[in-house]
Amino acid sequence: MAEVGTNVAAFLGKLWRMVEDPETNDLISWSENGQSFLIRNQSKFAKELLPRWIPQNRLTRCWWFENNNQ
Numbered sequence: 001m002a003e004v005g006t007n008v009a010a011f012l013g014k015l016w017r018m019v020e021d022p023e024t025n026d027l028i029s030w031s032e033n034g035q036s037f038l039i040r041n042q043s044k045f046a047k048e049l050l051p052r053w054i055p056q057n058r059l060t061r062c063w064w065f066e067n068n069n070q
Contacts, residue, residue, distance in 0.1 A: 014053045024049060 018028050019037045027045045030037050039045050 011054070018049065018053060 018024055019030060027041055027049050028039050
């Protein structure tokens with residue numbers, strides 16, 4: 001179970017850095033009130049930005065988890 005917690009913490013850290021990076025604002029940025037973030041171009045975000053931050057095998061697991069836990 002500790003591995004799951006570590007993976008979640010690592011993912012959240014990477015997500016935070018993506019949202020905070022002004023160079024990615026065309027793809028992901030904070031909302032106006034700063035309480036949430038917006039993915040502005042989902043396709044480009046998934047194809048160009050996510051692979052730079054998350055290895056493909058982990059990315060596939062993230063999508064699977066998201067799609068099966070809604």
